Amino acid sequence: MADLARRALLRGVGGIGAAGALAALTGCGVPPAYVTAADRTGADRSARDRTVVFSNWPLYIDVDDHDKQRRPTLDAFRRRTGISVTYNEEINDNDEFFGKISPALMNHQRTGRDLIVISDWMCARFVRLGWVQEMDRAAQPHVAKNLDPLLRTPHFDPGRKHSVPWQSGITGIAYNRRKLGREIRHTADLWKDDLRGRVTLLAGLDEAFALLMQGDGADITRWTADDFHRMTDRVRAQVHKGQIRRFTGNDYIKDLDSGDVLAAQAYSGDVIQLQADNPDIEFVVPEEGAELWAESLMIPNLADHTRNAERLIDYYYEPEVAADLAAWVNYVCPVPAARDVLASSKDKDRAALAEDPLVFPDDAMRRRLAIARDISPRERIAFAKEWDAIVGL
Numbered sequence: 001m002a003d004l005a006r007r008a009l010l011r012g013v014g015g016i017g018a019a020g021a022l023a024a025l026t027g028c029g030v031p032p033a034y035v036t037a038a039d040r041t042g043a044d045r046s047a048r049d050r051t052v053v054f055s056n057w058p059l060y061i062d063v064d065d066h067d068k069q070r071r072p073t074l075d076a077f078r079r080r081t082g083i084s085v086t087y088n089e090e091i092n093d094n095d096e097f098f099g100k101i102s103p104a105l106m107n108h109q110r111t112g113r114d115l116i117v118i119s120d121w122m123c124a125r126f127v128r129l130g131w132v133q134e135m136d137r138a139a140q141p142h143v144a145k146n147l148d149p150l151l152r153t154p155h156f157d158p159g160r161k162h163s164v165p166w167q168s169g170i171t172g173i174a175y176n177r178r179k180l181g182r183e184i185r186h187t188a189d190l191w192k193d194d195l196r197g198r199v200t201l202l203a204g205l206d207e208a209f210a211l212l213m214q215g216d217g218a219d220i221t222r223w224t225a226d227d228f229h230r231m232t233d234r235v236r237a238q239v240h241k242g243q244i245r246r247f248t249g250n251d252y253i254k255d256l257d258s259g260d261v262l263a264a265q266a267y268s269g270d271v272i273q274l275q276a277d278n279p280d281i282e283f284v285v286p287e288e289g290a291e292l293w294a295e296s297l298m299i300p301n302l303a304d305h306t307r308n309a310e311r312l313i314d315y316y317y318e319p320e321v322a323a324d325l326a327a328w329v330n331y332v333c334p335v336p337a338a339r340d341v342l343a344s345s346k347d348k349d350r351a352a353l354a355e356d357p358l359v360f361p362d363d364a365m366r367r368r369l370a371i372a373r374d375i376s377p378r379e380r381i382a383f384a385k386e387w388d389a390i391v392g393l
Contacts, residue, residue: 033129035105041133041301050084052084052309056088056089056117057295061074088113105300106129108301114304117295120293121375123157123296124155131300132298132300139314147165148336166297168334175263176281183284185286190243198245199245203391205387206375210370212231216234220291221370232390285369289370291372322338326338330359
């Protein structure tokens, strides 16, 4: 199974930096880097060059138990199609990767990559700038059939024309039920006196804001500036009260495990791993709801092997293949049909994953999940400044 180190590398902090500066220019009506639809595709070499260059995060794919350099699902794809995959674990942070490939994209040059995986809040920037190609869904029947309905219509990419989820997850609340001595059912439960100084929140604006807004009753699919300021007012008050121990990256994991913190804003994928060692840790989707997010596959402009990339994406939406991937990475599977594949397994561990709501959310949990609309370029500068002042960045 993939370990917690993969999640620690996964979600870059959504600050201002090169990406924010470029987004700000775009938001001010100066689109120096925008690429029109007519300039996004080039000559496709897929038919004569049977390969795909695929860039992903570390520890985000199945690995052979005996040879860590082999990835069984990619090997099976090559045997079936004759298409080999050059697989690069080169994405360690969303903003860092943006900085790495943005010079090529803004100058209408090839990136040397056919397929990338980035967080949806960063995908929004790529779509807005016209840096990724629209996919041919007629060539992707498994995506069209098997993509989870909850993930089909993100605000940044209606109809998922430019993106396909690789894996998904939930930002909710993890807590130590035994040490706390009560349940947490609402986001407001974090502000009770018995948790003073024993709560952590995520430091990244893009990672933190949606759950906290939902706790105040906001509809995160269409939240407003008033919703944002109401949320920051509440968080600021809790900081002044001493309720929040600190704002964290993925180091909340060790705080929860040690008992220094009793409740934390957390990612569902982390908690599966934590529970294996500490069964007192529970994960809750609050009654008010939680954010469903994804890291998504995208095909950059001028990719050399677009058709091969589309074919690889569709392959991972076959339920049997999706089940193999889910059994390794333990995140929310974007292919609900993979659940039946795992449930029928003779392997007890694989079969148990079919019943895990953090891999396949049950109906009650699904009703409380929503994809947040992204922060627009016009909003980002002011909102990030306000949030960073609270966090202390």
